[in-house]
Amino acid sequence: MKELIYSHSYEPALAQYGDVEAIIDGDYRSSWNEHHERVSRLCHGLAHQLGVAPTDRFAVLALNSHQYLELWHAAFMGAGVINPLNLRLAPKELAYIITDSGTEAIFSDPTFAPLVAAARKEIGDADPIRKVVLIGEGDAPHDVGYEALLAAASPEMPREPEETDPVVLMYTGGTTGLPKGVLIEHRAEILNIYHAAMTIPSLDLGTYLLQTPMFHAASMLGILGPPIFGGRVVFIPMYSPEGVLDLIETHGVTDTLMVPTMIGLCLAHEKYRPERLASLRRLVYGASPMPEATLARLQQDLPDLDLLQGYGMTEACSTVTLLLPEDHAPGSPRLRSVGKPVLGVQLSIQDEEGRVLPRGEIGEVCTRGGHMMREYWNKPEATAETFRGGWYHTGDAGYQDEDGYVFLVDRVKDMIVTGGENVYSAEVESAISTHPDVAQVAVIGIPDEKWGEAVHAIVVPQPGVVITVEGIITHTRASIAGYKVPKSVDFRTEPLPLSGALKVLKRDLRAPYWKGHGKSIG
């Protein structure tokens, strides 16, 4: 069946909004009709100049741009499976992904083409890439220029895809070993947009600033939404607070999505003034917890701004829950939740045996529905493991309150079982981090003869101060139960190791403690 494919929502919208200015990327301007014409040439070029068949992967390693949007839309028209690559990866990681995906064509830009070359050197003889296409001008090694590819192509759309054809292969961060390719079908991405559109009141994207990197699942609403809801898109090659403030003000941006860090940097910037953001109607945030102070400042400065928090993951492409504007009353306890499942998505909290837990009890957040990936690419065991009992296991520990709001407490793998009690590292970290001399903290479980695991804190003090183990323990005991208080504390001066997604790599922190204990350290 073909019904749940992008063109069925996109083409009716083109007929209606096709001629207005829709894309703003530096000095570049185009309507959706002009964009569509370029996408059709790109599809033809992929097939006839690059030899990419509809089932083949093509990769993109590039800053945000209208060309990147054309590549996304070409995939959704059925030209191939897009493999958007994380810009923070090292050559060795890129080499692994290119080899694993068997990508034969890659699109890059002057900033990242040297990294492509470094990754290919890393692969050596097994390099599957036959063509490098350069977006924009430059000296970087490439086989064909993006505009030359389009100029030599005919404006011809490929055959309509089936809704169950794959369209995206997106590699996850890989905090636990090698990155895994998440293979997603057309219908899952379309249903994800449907779910969000049903849940968000009066979704009409107006002028959307696409500032999250376009390799990330958080960008999907900005990539697929604006054309079908009659919006226009403003691009920024890469986030900077000053650039974002300028673009919002210049183009009257109404809608955007940011992670809390991006919001914090904007509010803290010397050129920030609330009136520069006056055109914003709706701001979606997510991917990490929002600091209370940032949220309070935002609500005070922009009281008419609709705030939405999203929770999701690449495997759920991407939205699982939303906290809606009406749940953003200042001081509301719901602000600590990630909201409720979007319409069309099932969610349950399950114990280790797959039993659904009652409201209020902590377990693993599980979800199922039409928005899920098909599989981990070439990893049937990982796929089976994550889809146990027909439910996708998010790896997040949390609970639902009586009204269905989801509260996350930790990653399941970061939970500590000590003396039969579950301790959530995030709760302990939160208690320790209120100590004024603590710059960074991570809490892990380490082997303990008596307790099985013992709560252990690794603390980076503020520069130039000295804290004692007793100081940390006494401080912590004042706010959380005794069994959650660290049994031991290590201090270090170097920053904690972070993943590409800027999460603390607890696996690396745990490793030395568990060496020889035979436990999987996740």
Added chain:
Amino acid sequence: MKELIYSHSYEPALAQYGDVEAIIDGDYRSSWNEHHERVSRLCHGLAHQLGVAPTDRFAVLALNSHQYLELWHAAFMGAGVINPLNLRLAPKELAYIITDSGTEAIFSDPTFAPLVAAARKEIGDADPIRKVVLIGEGDAPHDVGYEALLAAASPEMPREPEETDPVVLMYTGGTTGLPKGVLIEHRAEILNIYHAAMTIPSLDLGTYLLQTPMFHAASMLGILGPPIFGGRVVFIPMYSPEGVLDLIETHGVTDTLMVPTMIGLCLAHEKYRPERLASLRRLVYGASPMPEATLARLQQDLPDLDLLQGYGMTEACSTVTLLLPEDHAPGSPRLRSVGKPVLGVQLSIQDEEGRVLPRGEIGEVCTRGGHMMREYWNKPEATAETFRGGWYHTGDAGYQDEDGYVFLVDRVKDMIVTGGENVYSAEVESAISTHPDVAQVAVIGIPDEKWGEAVHAIVVPQPGVVITVEGIITHTRASIAGYKVPKSVDFRTEPLPLSGALKVLKRDLRAPYWKGHGKSIG
């Protein structure tokens, strides 16, 4: 794949809204949780007491009630294929449908059980029905009472259906021959709800009055929507203006769907006062054109009411286009349109060879998307004919304006081709009906040696007045082009023949003129 089934949207909602009062049916009250419990018993009873397998049909011939809603929801939980029967059908027509569908169990109520008996008598020996279940109390012949069925059953849901399993078999009116069974899959009904929910701003059904008959596709939003959007439902067994006014006022009804005739009767009722409808926030209307005077009165009396016009059909289960509140500015030319395709639905205007016509040109309205029926039951030829080129052919002639709004001009079969020109009977009827002495009018094409077809009007004068052919022709010539003006006029005193859906049966009007001419008269 199972994702697009009702329980995936319904069960998460139950967990959230399950305990509040949700169903109001006379003195009967229940929460969605209580309703769900009864539905689960009904599913068990269908399987174990009535022998209905998930692929079997079960029929309902009954007034609106909460039991009817339970029957609908049992089908959507996977207990069987519901065959809701039109209450206006004659025993002979019912006999045809029961035989054609092979229904073995039928649910009825004291009002309609005698009609079931009459239909079965009509069928005679070939009667497939094994069990009649009576909703409510009464002497009508039946095998088991509805409450007894539930009491003897266990609260046990059937196996989850697949999204491509059939769930509804709904017979269309049949103005052109025998009624046809429209077979609909779970996913089509779910996507229809999704399409409406994406298109209607802030869909939240509040308190919904289900006043259209529950055998009709127009009731689907009221049947499937309220539980998943957290609404409650008020039932009226059968529409009456006084009953509707009372229920809206008593229960603070916020949302409902009515056909224009129902609205007109309410506004004209002696007990109508605008303040009795003060709780209404949203009124959807459709199925026939809204008289300008009715709309103007409604907008004047209830200026804050959001009005939406829907256009659709059973085969598209049911919504194809919506005219939104913002397009209801008094006097706007868009009020004569049926709005724009809902999100997720494709629509095009095609000529007889299946070519898509440019904006502004009249042709047949065609649609495709996930909302379409699977097929006409046991009628592969009719199915192939209506899905020519992959598009469902609605049989409606119309055009789209530059902004994509759809304007209907006629049924394709009622178009008259005279001297090579297309004449839309609806346009001619509209011109004639402004004559003050005309009570009813129908315009048809009749055989003509010179023109192929000639425009012919059949007029029912107002009681006690005399009109002449010249009077009609002169009046009509003043407002439409000469070739559209009737070449001949017949007068009759008896009302024009109407179909079960209250449409003029032009086929019957055409028949005597075309006898011996060998043309299909549609």
